[in-house]
Amino acid sequence: MRLGVLEFDISAEGVLESLLGPLRAHDVDVVAREATVITLDAAIREAKRLARADCDGILLMAGEGKGAAPLAAAAAALVSGVPLLLAGAPGNGGLFEAAGALDEIGAPFDRLIRNDGLASAEVETWLRANAKTERHRGLEAVRRLYGQRLYVPDTVAISVDRSLWLHQFGVIVTGEAEGAEFAALGGDVYGALTARLLELVSGTTPRDLVALGDLAYGSPAESGVMGTLARISHRAGRFRCLLLQGPVSTDGTRPLFTGIPSGLFAAAASPWLHVTAGEHLGAMRAACLALDIAPVILETAP
Incomplete structure (x- = not known):
């Protein structure tokens, strides 16, 4: 299975690494982000790269900021054509705004609102359920x-x-x-x-x-x-x-x-x-x- 990563919040880097480590240990192929996404153009560029990498799903680390987050999430979903998993803390405004935008366009997505020891297992379960073989x-x-x-x-x-x-x-x-x-x-x-x-x-x-x-x-x-x-x-x-x-x-x-x-x-x-x-x-x-x-x-x- 292959998981792409989009990061909207540079402050979440420590949480992101704690998520990805156990996944790599379970033979999940992680396609890391090249840069933190802060603009709509960057989101489209990164989403195209992950689509070319043939990812089964994309983990999107949502930021607290407002601005382009909903548009960027929607654009990433449309460009990549794969399900998104929105990860963030409870009360994260950027996460819920992105979820609203994805719901409006009918793009498949789920939420991950935890950063404890069970988070990686939840990501792996989600990725398995959304693998391309399952969608096909x-x-x-x-x-x-x-x-x-x-x-x-x-x-x-x-x-x-x-x-x-x-x-x-x-x-x-x-x-x-x-x-x-x-x-x-x-x-x-x-x-x-x-x-x-x-x-x-x-x-x-x-x-x-x-x-x-x-x-x-x-x-x-x-x-x-x-x-x-x-x-x-x-x-x-x-x-x-x-x-x-x-x-x-x-x-x-x-x-x-x-x-x-x-x-x-x-x-x-x-x-x-x-x-x-x-x-x-x-x-x-x-x-x-x-x-x-x-x-x-x-x-x-x-």
């Missing part, structure tokens, strides 16, 4: 999904925008079960799409998928910040995919979550997708981005 696996799944037929019962089909599904996902929604590659059992079309996408990514029938159709449609929305955000996203009409980093235990049809606000799921009706990704996190995220689905990665594994 996700794009291959999207290619195979194109043109497949989804069987939807007539009672559910009336609420499905077939033209949208064909345009965005390349999926043909049909009322004929014969010849369909996958089906919306119980009428949960989003769970069906999630299951099929994860199956194409993993190469096996996913056993760790949790379809939340009954919970989402049958339960009253819970109050709270997470529930409110979920309802706003639903009304905005954006397709999203909730990605968990590990399996979820179930009791019958109702999923059991530990450490994740249940209000998020109770309020999350369509157009949300729900899936546990496990080891396929990187590939699933790449597939979601290719399908114009916003991946929401829940960092606290259940």
Whole structure:
């Protein structure tokens, strides 16, 4: 695996070296920065260099300063075409401004807000999940999904925008079960799409998928910040995919979550997708981005 480095804050050099040392010891090929990035032009130049070096991901040491940091981070993501990991201290203004800019342009990124002994291991885990092989696996799944037929019962089909599904996902929604590659059992079309996408990514029938159709449609929305955000996203009409980093235990049809606000799921009706990704996190995220689905990665594994 190969990790590129962009440094926006010269004062973070000591923290940077403490991060990179253990990574090099684990055979991570680190492409060091040539200079601290302080201008937009420098960010573009460095990002092009890292792209030519064929990096799997870029570690961006965000600075406290304002100025060009958000633009520079966005430019680096667009020029390099690889995911960014924004590293900084809690309350780092530059980090959160850069994150906002990356979110606006839809570039894949994550945050690293720690500098303790576990930071290097977290960087390595992130790099492994975002390796080019994983991204290519996700794009291959999207290619195979194109043109497949989804069987939807007539009672559910009336609420499905077939033209949208064909345009965005390349999926043909049909009322004929014969010849369909996958089906919306119980009428949960989003769970069906999630299951099929994860199956194409993993190469096996996913056993760790949790379809939340009954919970989402049958339960009253819970109050709270997470529930409110979920309802706003639903009304905005954006397709999203909730990605968990590990399996979820179930009791019958109702999923059991530990450490994740249940209000998020109770309020999350369509157009949300729900899936546990496990080891396929990187590939699933790449597939979601290719399908114009916003991946929401829940960092606290259940």
